[in-house]
Amino acid sequence: MKKFTTALTAGVLAAMPFTAMAEDSSDPIIIPIHNWSSQIVMSNVVGQMLEGMGNNVEYVTTDSQAVYESVRLGDVTFELEVWEGAFGASFRAALEKGGLHDAGDHNAVTREDWWYPMWTKESCPGLPSWEALNDCAKVFATAETGDKGRYLDGPVDWLKHGKERVEALDMDFVVVNAGSAAALWAEIGAAEAEKKPVVVFNWTPNFAEAVWPGEFVEFPEWVDGCDKDPSVGPNPNALYDCGNPAKGYLKKAAWDGMKDKWPAAYETLTKISFTNPQIAEMAKLVDTDEMEPEEAATAWLEANKDVWMPWTQ
The missing domain is CATH 3.40.190.10 (Periplasmic binding protein-like II)
Structure with missing residues (x-):
């Protein structure tokens, strides 16, 4: 201790x-x-x-x-x-x-969800819609993800269920977990100079919203039971097929x-x-x-x- x-x-x-x-x-x-x-x-x-x-x-x-x-x-x-x-x-x-x-x-x-800095919208103008994000998946592709987009999720112990959401909504993304909150900020900071499109886990309140204006991705609206009952949400066979609570x-x-x-x-x-x-x-x-x-x-x-x-x- x-x-x-x-x-x-x-x-x-x-x-x-x-x-x-x-x-x-x-x-x-x-x-x-x-x-x-x-x-x-x-x-x-x-x-x-x-x-x-x-x-x-x-x-x-x-x-x-x-x-x-x-x-x-x-x-x-x-x-x-x-x-x-x-x-x-x-x-x-x-x-x-x-x-x-x-x-x-x-x-x-509070809000915790997929997020992008505003410059990302130039490469994927249909944002913040999650369907538009998925249509733009190749814009976020890296060497490690092939032709699929890369989403940097929070640390594993935060249990954000990014992989489950990708599967439930059949998204063309690979979920990579950051090792720490600092790694999330580093990802955004590294992308800023070249205005490279990125999508990462973020939350409010924190300092980032004052440094990098951005938006949360709008997934299907959270409904109680989305994380426990497959029948809740758009995919009747999967959990986590909706966004996190917006408020x-x-x-x-x-x-x-x-x-x-x-x-x-x-x-x-x-x-x-x-x-x-x-x-x-x-x-x-x-x-x-x-x-x-x-x-x-x-x-x-x-x-x-x-x-x-x-x-x-």
Whole structure:
């Protein structure tokens, strides 16, 4: 288990209230860390807030799907970014078992799906239609994909089901998984100079939308059950034959025992609600400004006292 020893600046610490914090256990609050920037920075932002309230905090790197089982068992204390499209199924499965609960939504709307930078539309003018994309498949072909298009999906552990969608919709694409979020940004950046058409997995909120204007591919509209019932969606014999939710939630999940063991910290957790621009700014501090996550968290806290200080009251 890795523990970061970064702390808020003296000025920020001095501004924080300390009244009812003796109620919280001295045991460390365990915060999971995943493999995309906003989640890492947000985890450090909240961790530093809780440290300023007098809590002990530790961070542990965890799988972004398995983390809900860890929260349910109390091995980690909470999860700050439950994306509906990516992790809704794992979250719901853990809820059904018991041991964790919905700790509230962020004031953010999420979307996760196939995406392209706007210059791509010059080579495939029928976009954002998925049928038009499929008709243009050869435009995205590479040496490794032959006469089929290349789609760069998210890391394998994000479970985006790109291969299943290609099969369900009979698309002329080969799905390649990126090793990290950074590999997705590198793909877009490498294509930018020559305005090479690319299609990659992307999501909002993150910093990329401010750097590279683009659009999501419009697949058949998400309907509940598309990932569980083959009869739902246009292909009656396959799952994942529709897009991800276009207006997905971003939730927090907490271990059931947190509210009794760390009541003050739990109350703060339930108040926390970040917006799309705030989350995008957290990611930008790392992905564009090249700050370390701990430094980015401190910088964000110092610049946004009016946002987070009421949550610690």
